[in-house]
Structures are given as structure tokens and as C-alpha cells.
Amino acid sequence: MKIASPSIWETETFYRKRDIIIIGSGFTGLWTAISIKEKHPEKSVLIIERNSVPTGASTRNAGFACFGSLTEIISDAEKMGWEKTLDLVGMRFEGLRKIQNYFNPDDVDFELCGGYEILNDNSALQKLDEVNEKLASITRTETTFRIANEKIEQFGLGKSEFLIENLCEGSLHSGKLLNQLLEKCHELKVEFLFGTEVESVSETENETEIKVGDNLILNSEKVIYCTNAFSSKFLESEEIIPARGQIILTEPIENLKLKGTFHYDEGFYYFRNLGNRVLLGGARNQDFETEKTTDFDTTDFLQNHLEQFLKEVILPNQDFKIAMRWSGIMAMGTEKTPIVKPVSDRQFCAVRLSGMGVALAPKIGEMLSEMVS
Secondary structure, three states: OOOOOOOHHHHOOOOOOEEEEEEOOOHHHHHHHHHHHHHOOOOOEEEEOOOOOOOOOOOOOOOEEOOOOHHHHHHHHHHHOHHHHHHHHHHHHHHHHHHHHHOOHHHHOOEOOOEEEEEOOOOHHHHHHHHHHHHHHHHOOOOOOEEOOOHHHHOOOOOOOEEEEEOOOEEOOHHHHHHHHHHHHHHOOOEEEOOOOOOEEEEOOOOEEEEEEOOEEEEEEEEEEOOHHHOOOOOOOOOOEEEEEEEEEEOOOOOOOOOOEEEEOOOOEEEEEOOOOEEEEEOHHHOHHHHOOOOOOOOHHHHHHHHHHHHHHHOOOOOOOEEEEEEEEEEEOOOOOOEEEEOOOOEEEEEOOOOOHHHHHHHHHHHHHHHOO
16 A cells, blocks of 8 residues: 655654554454553554454454363374463463453453363263363363263254363453453553554664555564464564464344354364354364465355354254354464564564464463563
């Protein structure tokens, strides 16, 4: 986008030098700005966002307040080891607690309605006690996960063999949470440039230079990348694999039995009751290569697959109509640990949140505020 040469008034206000510039206004960018201003109210902080509203994963997810299903945690422990897995689960759990304590739950529709996972074989059940024992110090309960087969019929999930319940999880309204974060940023005098795309960032001995147009360079002492799946242009050496999550939402369904948030197949499928509508997303493991993209389009293949899952597993023998379809873009890697670190003396990053930005961002913001101090 071409930006006209700035006037003296713009140069000395909107485009003046800041102490810290954050690129990206999703959950991570907003929580980071809040953490910095609460710790250092004297610092000037500007957030640059290329879209008119935060886009990517933050406004285009399923609104889960979750920290990992049973099979997902077992899988992560097998790949990363228990130490890294528990560190990650602990960060997610504390992040969700911070959201509950920081905002009035009603303002963000936060509800501890319980999280559930559908299982069609009992292999994960063999490790149920071990996982509960490992998580006890984090969730402060001896039974984070329990078998809740009695609720299968209650929720209308008759084709499911086992149901695992986690009473520490729930749901929220992602748009309302972002609105609350934006309001808090304004209250703390965080400034914004929306609709502004960063073309490049360079560093001198004394400052960073952020190019946002042919005629415009912004300066700051430090810059933080909170651009998640869209970070490759800034962080070429980091492993950041984009992952599209496609979603469908039904029209309201009379007497919908679902209550809570639901996972299936190591978290690759996820669904919930949203105002008596079924919100269902995921299944990218059915077409991994196509879904490694930053393109927000939906595909006939996965949309049809999601509708079939809806028909067979969630709403058997029920009529439904699809009201909306959309997608969000997450960032993945061979490990689920996010990349939160200095890139240089003046540049920092918090990216690759593996679809858990809602829960991770509050704690990552605190980590970055310590790094840039």
C-alpha cells in the first residue's frame, strides 16, 4: 500500500519514534503491550497491524479455553518428553487463569463448561492415571481427566465409545476478549497503526528502522514480532509452518444436546455449542500439505469432510444447515514449544503458538516484558 509523504504534524505524532514497536495486534501482541505498560508505564509502545482488525488465528478460531486434551498431552510427551510438555501445559493453564482473573468472565463470555474428548479405542485410557498424576501440581486436582461415558447419550454422541471429561476447561468469545484487550491497551496509552503493513526491519547501532512504505520509516529502540504464522519474512531461520484451520458453523438447532467444548483425534477436530449452533473445525490431518498455507480460503474437500463428521458423529439423524464458513491461520513446528526469544539486541519474537494462542499469550506477554526491560 502506497503511503503519501508524511507532514510535519504526522511525523511528530503518529510516526514519531517509540521506545517499543510491536508488529501484530493479535492476542500475543496485545498481551505483550499490556504487560510492558504495566511494568514500565513511562515507555511509549506502538502496535502496527496490517489489517483493519486483528486477523490470523486470534479472531478466527473456535473460542476454546483449553490447555490440551488427554491424547494430545500423551502424544506431546512421547515427542518432547514430560518436562517440556508439563512446562507448556502449565503455561497454558496459568494463561487461562489470568484471563479469568483479569477480566469479568461475563465480558468475554468465559465459561468453565468443561472440556471433553471423544475416544474410539481404550489405548489412551491406559495412561489416564499417569497423566493425572503428572498434571496434579498444575491443575491442583488429582483427576484432571476422568472417564465420563454416562454423558455420551446425554450429549447425543451415540457413535462414540469413550468420553473423557476435563472440568478445568471451557470456552470464551474470542472477539470480545480481543475487544477487552484493545480497551485495556487504550487505557494504558498504547498506540496503534491499523491497516499498515511492515515491509522490512533493519537495525542500526542506536535504533531499529521499520519500513512501512516508500516514503515512511518508523524508528524505535526495540521491536517485537508477534506475527505468528506470518513471521517467515522477518524470521527466515526459524521453523514456522503455517497451518490453516477451517471451520463451519450451523444455523441454530432446536434442543441441541451438546454442552461444553469437545476434541477428537489428538485435538485435530474440535467442536462446541455456540448459542445452540454447532461450531466445528479442524481435520487438517486429512490434508496436511494443502493446509500448510497462509491463504484464508476454504476448500471443498475439508468443508465436505467436516459436514460429514457433523452428520455422522455430532448430529446423527438430525437436520442442520451451515450458516458460516471461515478459516484461521496457526503456526506449527516439529515441536509445540513456542519461539519466544531475542533475535538480536534490539529485536525479539513470540511466534509459533501451535493453535494455543488464547491460553499462551497472557504468559508470553509477561515473558517478553521481562526480556525488553
